[in-house]
Amino acid sequence: MDSKSWGRVFREIREMKNLSLAKVAGDYENSPNFITSKQQVSRFELGKSDITLTKMY
Numbered sequence: 001m002d003s004k005s006w007g008r009v010f011r012e013i014r015e016m017k018n019l020s021l022a023k024v025a026g027d028y029e030n031s032p033n034f035i036t037s038k039q040q041v042s043r044f045e046l047g048k049s050d051i052t053l054t055k056m057y
Contacts, residue, residue, distance in 0.1 A: 005047075006044075007044045007045040007046060007047045008045070008047070010044065010045055011045040014045075020038075021038035021041050021042055022038045024041055025037060025038045025040065025041045036051065
């Protein structure tokens with residue numbers, strides 16, 4: 001499965017769980033779990049970039 005497909009699957013799961021980009025990225029005010037920016041997650045979902053497994057874990 002290529003990164004574009006993984007991004008689509010990730011987005012479907014995120015939307016099914018009603019999670020915002022900021023929430024899954026940990027990119028919101030006073031978040032104790034910053035992982036990456038919401039822009040980076042968006043690029044991943046669109047297949048324009050990749051996210052390392054370390055960040056996903």
